[in-house]
Every structure is written in structure tokens, then in C-alpha cells.
Amino acid sequence: MSTPAPLSCDLDRMIACPACDALLADISVETGETASCPRCHTVIEAPRPLAMTRIIMLALAALILMIAAVFFPFLELGAAGMVRRSSLLDTVMAFATGLTAPLTIAMAALIVILPVSRFLALLYVLGPMAFGWHPARHAAKVFRLAEALRPWAMAEVFIVGVAVALVKVAGLAHVSLGPAFWAFVALVVVTVLKDNFMSRVTVWKTLEARRTS
């Protein structure tokens, strides 16, 4: 195709709303401001001050918390003088026997593996850029993966599940929360904070700018 050069310049000055395809002028959004689509009100860009550094810090914190959450006792159940400690690993393995075995993999993925992969992916993509370096190789691919994993990392859903389970068992035995539980709660808070700092379009634009420069 013989593409006229001026047109491709024009294309760079436009942006299409990812949600409704409205063609908009791609204005440069200042840090702290929020640009949303005039038609469907979807937030298109919302750069936050020091977002990159903060996301990296939060992702690191989340990784450390996840390590604590996996290896420390999660819940303690006491009844008739016996104490049973359950770690996150035990919870994952709950389905390992019988017909429900495939759920074990799903549980491990949803609670631990996918959240961890997301943290690692974000560190890989944003880490070098925070130091002002060029983005790492395949950074675009990795970031696309991180975004695709987003709905499947269900740490916060798990926490609500724990709360429900606690009430169900409360009548049966004495339940106390282990250190891992609090690590996991902190992990959820950190994840939510991190996702609030993330502006997908901004990250893509930064990636593109850094790659070419």
C-alpha cells in the first residue's frame, strides 16, 4: 500500500476510545488529570504522579506478601483440644482428591499463580522504564499478557470467600486467623492500590515513546 505520509501523522494525533470506538483528538493528558470519552465516559487516560515507581513498589510489596501468605499458616481451627492449621497451600490442595482434582490447578492459578505472574510481568515491563532505560525485550507482549490476566487474578474474591467460610465454621470450632491471612489481606489492598495507579493507555504510550527514542 502506498500510504501517504501526512495521513499517518494525522493518525498519531487521534485516539479511538477503546470501549466505543469514538474517534477523538489525542490530547496530552497532564499528570493528575483524567481524560474520559465524551460518548461513553470510559476513562481513557489517567496518568498519576510517580505512577510507575509506585506500581513497581506495590508489585514488589505484593510479591513479598504473597510469599508470606503461601508459607505461613493461614487459618487455625481448634476444637476439643485439637488444633488444625491450614495454609494457603492446603486450601489449594483441598480439591486434589477424587473427581474435583482439576479444580486444584484452577485454584492454584486463580489465587497464587496468576496474581504472581501479573506482579512479575508488571515489574518486567515497568522496571527498566522507571530507571529511564529502554523497555525490556518483548515488553509489549508481556504487558498485553498482564492485562489479559487481570480478570483472572482473584485474590480479593478469595478473601471474601475466607470471610464466608469463617462464619460457616465459627459454630463448629474456634477459628483464629494466622499471619498468612493478614499478609493476604495486605496483598489485596496493595493490588487494588496498584491497579488504581495503572492507566493502560498511558503505559502503552510510554512504552512506545521509550522504544523509539
Next chain:
Amino acid sequence: MENTGSPPHILTARDAGLIGCTQCGKVHLPTTATCSRCGATLQMRDKASLQKVWAWLIAGIIVYIPANLYPMLATASLGHTTENTIVGGVIELMHHGSYGVAGIVFVASIVIPVAKFIAIAFLALTVTRRVRMSAHHRHTLFEVVEFIGRWSMIDVFVVAILSSLVRLDFAATITPGIAAISFALSVAFTMIAALSFDERLIWDASEDEPRE
């Protein structure tokens, strides 16, 4: 600007003969196959989107049936075993007086999945058919469906936590039932249904609304 609702003349990238990336918003010429900024596959509109949505949705509804018929968990206590379906578990919680938790489980395992089936079917139908609901409301509905889908997993997690806690060394043993797997599948299938929905179709359908 705020009180006008949707501004009168919004040109879409498709109308302008261009393709917008649904990941990063970059605008491309229609001959471009992958986004130069983020590498996502570019499509003017995902034509197979509705087929995918219906396929995953129907799969989700089918596996939701055994999820309700078979036991979610079995409690073995002093020799006799009681098996609980999802609804059975909710009723038992209510007998114990924990209405709050019964409410959470009921909403997460019955209300949200069923509402999601209806909402996704409705959205998919309204892309091809004319309805009174404005694109704004349908867009909001879609965002709610997308956000809320994962929360249905609560009950599967609850079963996992309970069965890891209450084991043989106690007076009671809780083991997960086969319904847990079909319920988890149902949640996953409907999540994929929502994810394969091309949001832009909602707005395309409404574009010629005022003219008629």
C-alpha cells in the same frame, strides 16, 4: 457539556474508515493487521464476537444446571453424611441464623450467575435488535457484568477453605462435591462470554437510533 448527555456528532474510527485498537486506542489504517503500539490484533469489529458470546454463554448455562443439582459439599459427622447443594447450603446457613452470610452466598451463587446469563443474553440480542434501553445504560450494564463475574467464585473458594480446614481429625469432615467443579466452570465460561463481547457493538447498534 455535562447535561447534554451524549454529544450529537461523534465520529467513530470505523466511520472515518480507520481502525481503533481496543487495547491502547491507537488509530490505524484499515489495512493494518496488528497494532504498531501494543501488538494487539486489529479488527474493525469482531464479527465472530456474538457467536463466541452465545457459545460460551450456552456452555455456562449448561454446566450451571449440574452445579445446582449435585452436592457442593458433603459433611460427614459421627457416622452419617449430609450432602448440601448450593441452595441447601444457603438454607442451612439461615437455620443457623447467619442471614448475612446466607445472603452473600445466595447472591454470589444464585443471583449473580442467573442475572449474568440474562444480562449477557440481553446485550447480545440488543446488538442485532432494537430496544428502548439507551446505549449508555447498556454500556453500564456491560461494565457491571464484566466487573461482577469473578465474584461468583466465592462459593468455590468457600468449599475449598472449608474442606482444607475441617478434615478427618475432627468430629466432622467436609469434602468438596462434584458441583464445585461445574460451578467453577460455569463462572469461567460466562466470564469468557463477557470478555469475548465486542463492546463497540453496543454503540454501533445505537448509532442510528435517533434517526428513526
